Amino acid sequence: MEYITASCVITDNRVYHSGRLLWEAPRVGLPDFLLSAYQHFGFQYPKFYKMDHLSKLGWLAAELMLRDGLAAAGYRPEEMAVVLSNGNSSLDTDYKYFATIGDIPSPALFVYTLPNIMIGEICIRHKFKGENAFFVSELFDAGFIETYVRDLMETGNARACICGWVDVLGEDYSAVLFLIERKLSTLPFTAENMNRLFNIQNAGHE
Amino acid sequence: MKDVFVVADNIVSPLGRTTAENFSLLREGIAGVRHQNRPEMSDQPFYAALFDRDEFRENGRHTKFEQLLIASIGEVLVDAGVDPADPGTILILSTTKGNIGLLEEGIEDPARISLTGSARLLAHYFGFVHSPVVVSNACISGILALVNGMRLIRSGRYETAVVAGADLISKFVLSGFGSFQAISAGYCKPFDQARDGINLGEGAGAIVLSGNQRYRGRLRLRGGSVGNDANHISGPSRTGEELAHVITRSLADAGCGPAKIDFISAHGTATLYNDEMEARAITLARVQGAQVNSLKGYYGHTLGAAGLIESIVTLESMREDLVLPSPGYETNGVSTPLNVCTSLLSAPLEHCLKTASGFGGCNAAIVMSK
Numbered sequence: 081m082e083y084i085t086a087s088c089v090i091t092d093n094r095v096y097h098s099g100r101l102l103w104e105a106p107r108v109g110l111p112d113f114l115l116s117a118y119q120h121f122g123f124q125y126p127k128f129y130k131m132d133h134l135s136k137l138g139w140l141a142a143e144l145m146l147r148d149g150l151a152a153a154g155y156r157p158e159e160m161a162v163v164l165s166n167g168n169s170s171l172d173t174d175y176k177y178f179a180t181i182g183d184i185p186s187p188a189l190f191v192y193t194l195p196n197i198m199i200g201e202i203c204i205r206h207k208f209k210g211e212n213a214f215f216v217s218e219l220f221d222a223g224f225i226e227t228y229v230r231d232l233m234e235t236g237n238a239r240a241c242i243c244g245w246v247d248v249l250g251e252d253y254s255a256v257l258f259l260i261e262r263k264l265s266t267l268p269f270t271a272e273n274m275n276r277l278f279n280i281q282n283a284g285h286e
Numbered sequence: 287m288k289d290v291f292v293v294a295d296n297i298v299s300p301l302g303r304t305t306a307e308n309f310s311l312l313r314e315g316i317a318g319v320r321h322q323n324r325p326e327m328s329d330q331p332f333y334a335a336l337f338d339r340d341e342f343r344e345n346g347r348h349t350k351f352e353q354l355l356i357a358s359i360g361e362v363l364v365d366a367g368v369d370p371a372d373p374g375t376i377l378i379l380s381t382t383k384g385n386i387g388l389l390e391e392g393i394e395d396p397a398r399i400s401l402t403g404s405a406r407l408l409a410h411y412f413g414f415v416h417s418p419v420v421v422s423n424a425c426i427s428g429i430l431a432l433v434n435g436m437r438l439i440r441s442g443r444y445e446t447a448v449v450a451g452a453d454l455i456s457k458f459v460l461s462g463f464g465s466f467q468a469i470s471a472g473y474c475k476p477f478d479q480a481r482d483g484i485n486l487g488e489g490a491g492a493i494v495l496s497g498n499q500r501y502r503g504r505l506r507l508r509g510g511s512v513g514n515d516a517n518h519i520s521g522p523s524r525t526g527e528e529l530a531h532v533i534t535r536s537l538a539d540a541g542c543g544p545a546k547i548d549f550i551s552a553h554g555t556a557t558l559y560n561d562e563m564e565a566r567a568i569t570l571a572r573v574q575g576a577q578v579n580s581l582k583g584y585y586g587h588t589l590g591a592a593g594l595i596e597s598i599v600t601l602e603s604m605r606e607d608l609v610l611p612s613p614g615y616e617t618n619g620v621s622t623p624l625n626v627c628t629s630l631l632s633a634p635l636e637h638c639l640k641t642a643s644g645f646g647g648c649n650a651a652i653v654m655s656k
Contacts, residue, residue, distance in 0.1 A: 157516065158531055169384075169401055169422055174458075178389045181461045190462035191520045191645060194382060196423040200646030203516040209528055211512045212648050213430055216420040218402045224419065228434070231441050237511070237535075249396060 082233055083265035087244075087277045088145035090117070090137060090255040096280050097144060110251050114140065125205065132173040132192035133253070135201045138164065138246040141255040142202045145242070150206070153240065153261070160208035161238035162199045163229055165215040166247035170195045198246060210238050220245040220256070220278055222271035229260055230269065245278070287541070290436045290508075291501035292493060292654075293446075294366035295598045298358045299489035299585055300335045309602045312610055313630060317584045319473060319485045326390070327457045328464070333473055334455055335487035335586040348411070351385050352404050354452040354490040356411060363412065366494040368446055370414040376444045377418040379405055380431035380451030381590035384422075387456030414448075425553070425644030426512065427451060428593020429652055432493065433510035436652075439497040446498075452490035453589040460486060466520065468557055476554030476580035476612060477561050477626050479619030484555045487586025491594030493601075505601050508637075508655040509540025515647035522559050522643055526566030529649040533571035533641065540653035542637050544572040547653075549609055549633070551600040551640045552624075554580020555587055556614065560643060565620035567649075573639060577631065578624045583613025593650070597640050600654060604635045 089096040093113055095103040105116055114136045118128055123143060128136060150160075170193045177189040191197060196214040203209065211232050217224070225243050232238040244257040256278045260269050267273050297308045300318040318335030342353040359377070362368070368375060385399045397403055405418040421431040428451045435447030453459075463469050463486065470483035495507060513532040515523040523529065537544055550573060552564055568574050581596050588595055603609060609631040618626075641651045 158513065162514070167400075167402060168396065171396055171399065174383075174386055174389070174399075175394070177462065178458055181457060185461040185465040187462075187465040187520075190465055193386075193458075193462065194422070194424045194645055196644075196646040196648060197519050199423075200514065200516075200519045200648070203514040203647060204519070207516050209514050209516050209531070212423065212514050212646075213421065213434070213512065214423045216401045216405075216422050217417070218406075221417075227441070227443060228437075231437055235437075 082230060082260050082262055082269035084258050084267040084269050084273055085261045085263055085265045086145050086259040088141045088257045089277060089280050090141050095144060099277060099280060110253055130188065131201060134170060134172060134195065134246060134248045135192060135198040137248055137253055137255045138198040139201050139205065141246060141257045142242060145257050145259055146206065155240050157207050157209035159210055159239040161211035161232055161241040162202055162208055163213045163225060163241060163243040164199055165217055165225060165245050166195060167218055168247055168249040169216050172248045172250065222274040226269065226271045233262065288440045288497050289506055290439050291496050291504040291506055292601055293496045293501055293504065294362040294494040295601060296358045296361040296492045297489065297595050297598050298354055299595065300337050303357065304361065305598055305602055309599065312584055312599065313608065317613055318487060319583060319586050327455065327460050332469060333485045336455060337488050348407060349385050349388065351452055351454055352407055355408055355450055358490040358492040359412060359448060359450045362448065362492045362494045368448060368494055370412040373415055374445035376416050376438060376447050377409060377414045378421065378431045378435050378447055378449045379418050380421045380427040380594065381453055382422060382424060382427060383453060383459055386458050387454055390457050424646050424648055425589055425592060426642040426648045426650040427590040429640065429642045429650035430512055432507060432593065432597060432652055433512060433650065435495045436507045436510055439495055445496060447495045448492065449495060449594065450490065450492035451591040451594040453591050454488050455486045470556060473614055474556035474582050475614035476556040476582050477565065477620055477624060478615045479617040481556040481558065481561060481619055483557055485582065485586040487588040489585060489588045489591045489595050491591050491598050493594060493598060505604055506655050508542065508653045509536045510652040511535035511539060512650045517647055519647065520645055522563040526563045526570055529564065529567035529641065529643060530570035532649045533567060533573060533639065533651045536651040536653050540655065542653055545575065546637045547573045547576045547639050548635045549638045550576045550578045551596050551638065552578050552580045553642045554582055556582055562620050564641065564643065565622045565624050568624060569622040574624060576625065577609045577627045577633065579610055579612035579627045593642050597652065600638050600640055604638060604654065604656060607632060607634050609633055
């Protein structure tokens with residue numbers, strides 16, 4: 081049976097790890113927030129600076145979620161899958177790239193005009209070579225993601241999977257990642273449990 | 287393992303509006319890639335496969351992108367006799383950039399550009415009861431969408447999957463590949479020594495997959511797999527090991543040994559690095575004995591539609607037992623030579639492989655069988 085063995089939520093200038101508030105940043109715009117999160121947690125990964133906002137956000141969420149490490153689990157790179165989704169694809173960077181094409185089109189921006197580049201960044205950082213998929217849906221479709229990921233794991237196509245939602249458009253952003261493993265934990269892998277963690281920020285306001 | 291049958295398919299491209307129209311031109315050696323003068327896309331002339339300016343014009347309700355999908359999906363629904371309102375039917379859409387060309391017309395509203403907006407309009411137009419699944423995973427999108435459809439049917443979640451993909455070429459897309467120095471100065475030459483980059487192309491493709499046993503005897507989607515290089519976001523693996531692994535997994539999923547693969551429809555974009563990586567992967571996966579072609583010389587790189595269009599041409603090749611020659615290929619230009627097909631070849635095609643790779647380091651492969 082599959083369990084949610086870790087999660088990370090980044091929204092509203094807050095970072096939650098497995099349901100616990102890890103850090104609350106001062107209220108700043110998204111670019112400053114992303115950079116201050118990177119600095120606050122003392123990460124050392126120069127490629128981070130080249131990423132667009134979507135990849136930075138997804139990279140941070142994955143980095144924080146996996147902070148306790150996966151190495152002990154002994155997964156092979158081909159057994160680690162990443163299945164992500166969002167509502168706005170790469171539109172945030174599409175606008176920025178489009179602004180450059182009248183002058184000198186920027187290859188550094190163009191490459192980020194695909195939402196799955198974020199998956200590539202996470203795979204490069206953590207050496208994951210397994211299944212990939214990027215889906216676009218209006219809202220986080222926990223039921224669909226559960227079905228897709230469970231199928232990957234039950235058919236032997238993955239032994240562990242990072243799944244969730246990472247979305248950026250202008251100053252609006254949210255990232256919710258889950259680590260799914262066949263390892264006994266307190267939280268069974270269900271759409272309900274993903275939705276509960278997804279809505280953590282609202283719960284925090286109550 | 288449950289069989290997944292191909293019930294209907296369609297290609298809407300600059301060459302034609304049905305699979306049969308497309309294939310009859312391909313077997314005559316007629317390509318869609320032409321010399322183009324399109325000042326709205328580029329100051330310089332370029333080579334690409336594009337629809338005429340007045341084809342699929344925005345009609346007030348649906349954009350050009352959506353109309354391509356309507357044309358392609360509409361035909362397969364009729365052909366397969368699929369009822370979109372059947373709760374056992376799911377629509378899976380594949381694209382990289384969807385409506386992004388609207389930016390060039392001054393339309394910036396995210397609600398109009400967004401892929402979810404197009405998906406909603408299409409579902410409403412045809413009356414699909416479930417929200418469509420939208421796959422946007424660079425140049426493997428079409429293959430990933432097919433793998434997804436196959437898995438949803440195998441798991442019993444749905445009986446029928448309508449898998450459709452489309453992409454258009456705009457100044458946005460053309461300038462982007464141009465900024466990477468990835469566009470060929472002439473006709474593209476996949477796997478050739480003189481290859482110098484891609485031709486882009488526009489088009490749509492749609493395939494109806496079904497798990498219903500009444501389609502026994504039709505061609506089948508037998509296996510598929512997806513993976514990542516974990517190497518570089520805009521350059522492929524140096525070794526090809528990761529695509530090889532994806533090919534090997536697809537073969538295992540299909541229960542088909544490498545020696546049984548008769549033909550490979552490669553990604554073959556005609557960039558230096560893609561073709562080299564792909565040739566290494568094909569050799570590492572021990573399927574190098576098969577005939578290989580790249581259809582990029584006919585259609586250009588149709589991005590999110592490529593996996594669908596090229597799989598459909600492969601299916602039609604299997605029905606006709608014909609391997610199409612790979613346009614632009616004369617002299618081997620990769621370090622592990624492949625059997626690139628250079629003339630129309632009659633051969634029994636029992637098991638065929640289709641591969642794709644894309645930005646973000648993604649790779650995908652499927653196996654189609656009689």
